[in-house]
Amino acid sequence: MASLSAKNDSSNSSNTTAGGNEEFFRPVGETVQAIDDHTIQGTIPSSASEESQAIQEVESLCMNCHENGTTRLLLTRIPYFREIILMSFSCPHCGFRNSEIQQASEIQQKGSRYTFLVETKEDLNRQVVKSESCDCSFPVIALEIPHQRGQLTTVEGLLTEVIDDLEQAQPVRKYTEPEAYEKIEQFLASIKAMVSGEKFPFEVVVNDPSGNSWVEYSPGDNQHKWRKVDYFRTLEQNEALGLVDADANNDEQDAQVDDNDASNPPTISKDEVHTFHATCPSCLRKCDTHMKLVDIPHFKEVIIMSTVCDTCGYKSNEVKTGGEIPDKGSRITLKVDDPEDLARDILKSETAALRVPELNLDLSAGTLGGRFTTLEGLLREVYEQLDSRVFNESADSMEPERVERWRKFLQGLQDAIDGKIKFTVIIEDPLAASYLQNIYAPDPDPNMTVEEVDRTDEQNEDLGLNDISV
Structure with missing residues (x-):
């Protein structure tokens, strides 16, 4: 399930901007449907309040011909994410057009990096919010899209825009720079193969220091397919x-x-x-x-x-473990078959991933940061953040089947919190810095196993262990 991340910043949990009101930011699907209804019926908004929720037009200067054009504004809310302002400019004098998005929320306390694995054609339709400070990359073809104007698009839209930009000058380049033309043609062929589905799978990385970009998450995505990492800005x-x-x-x-003398x-x-x-x-x-x-x-x-x-x-509460780095990581597996198991203490370090297969819950490393709480407290924190920040049935534009999947997932998570179902908790920590209480200690726990596991090369690289010289 969701790779929630350090989870997040408190500003992410609200669906209303500071000083704002939810009546100004309706879900994008609801807003589009209202506009379609007015268009089909030939009606106009019945009140100023209703009109303020639809598209607003503002006269503004065209930066191309310096005549006056029109900017159209739409205040909306994207499910799973937050409020944004869609902007579209058109000039009747020179024909110049432009569109972009702007965040209606503040810069987040941390930057964010999303990594999404595209495996099917349906994955190409995943929405992407790209702020003006966001960089996107496709490592498989060494393609980097630098930060520019904000966009509300899809994974396919990102690739299609690159194709359009590169193809625009190809006819001229064919005669003026034949070698460059051939190389770009080969590069375009690779991108088109990705769009057509001939080059699955591949990853897209969305990195935004402001924390205001996003890649759509779908129930069932595990940490291999969709993951988010929050980081401190430089x-x-x-x-x-x-x-x-x-x-x-x-x-x-x-x-x-310096109040802390390093020598003492x-x-x-x-x-x-x-x-x-x-x-x-x-x-x-x-x-x-x-x-x-x-x-x-x-x-x-x-x-x-x-x-x-x-x-x-800025506020932060974290748990840090000390000691030397062990030679191996650990995997803790607990079969929860009694409501009393929910009261067990749990220390989930910031390097640990947590899975509950029966609930389709998959939290990647870095999710929620370091936490020292109870098993019930950890599951409740996951539920509250997903329910309030991701799933909002009354303000959602999801398809009915997706709404139903979310409802079933959240209900299953609530049943686990209430002790109504049996499930398995698996904590994998490459630094062996996580802990789950053994209520039978010092004797072995019949429902819990603790295993040593070898770290992968990727984990060693992510932890910076490959660069350590001893």
């Missing part, structure tokens, strides 16, 4: 988004005295909450991080960390 990315002034930030950091590191005790000054990963300003050492019986010591930034409002 200083350069924050500068590009206009979030920080590089000169001012450098001056501030130079003026600050603080001693961490189990009975005390430690506070130390750090740098906010979102805005790079000074903030406080609170930390407490907790000893988990029959496992290891972990550090619970909480960071709050008074400047930008």
Whole structure:
């Protein structure tokens, strides 16, 4: 199921923009249907309120001929995602046309990277929201689409636009640059093979430092097919988004005295909450991080960390495990056949993936970050985020069969939380840093197995272990 991700930012859980109202952002399907009804019936909106929900027209300057043209605005909400503004400009004087999308929500606390595996022709129809700060790539053909105007499109639409752009100059290039023409023809053939389905499977990667891009998720997608990773922006990315002034930030950091002398590191005790000054990963300003050492019986010591930034409002609660990197990862399998099993403590590290095959639930590594809670608490957090942030039946434009799949999935998840069904929890952690309580400890748990598993080359690369020299 969903590769939820670190999950996410609090701003993602709301379907209403700051200072906004849901009446201005109706689901895109509902809005289109209302416009179609007016067109077919030859009617006009019956009130100013209804008109404000439809397309608005604004006179604006054409940047091509510098005459006045018309910009049409549509405020809408995309299911699974958030509010956007669709913009279309046309000039009656020179014929210039342009369309783009703009986010109606704020820049997210983290950047996001989606990786989607296209395996069938139906996958080509997956929606893609591409903000103006987003880069898209197709690694199989080394194709990168740099950030430009915002778009609401599909995977096929991204490829088709590349084809149109490259083919536009091919007739001239055929005679002026024959070698370049031949190479581009070969490249176009590869892209067309992807669009026609002759070159399945292939991956598309959507990377956006602002966190405001998205690839459509469908129930049943596992972490192999659809995954999302949230990451902290670099200083350069924050500068590009206009979030920080590089000169001012450098001056501030130079003026600050490091309160934590590296030559005298603080001693961490189990009975005390430690506070130390750090740098906010979102805005790079000074903030406080609170930390407490907790000893988990029959496992290891972990550090619970909480960071709050008074400047930008960033909040983070995570669990960090210490110690050396083990030679192998771990796989924990628990058969939940009693409601009391839901009260077991669980530590899911930020490198762990979690699966529940009976529920078709598949959380990729990085999802929800590090969490120390109970099994019930973890499942409830997944349910709340999917229900409030992904599935909204009253404001959805999905096909009936897809709505039914979502309803069945969420009902199954709720039944698991309520202890009405039996299911299996599988936690795979390449760093063996996750834990699930053994209620029979120190004796073996008849319903739980803990195995050592070899890390794959891909996991070693993702964890940066291939670059470590010892």
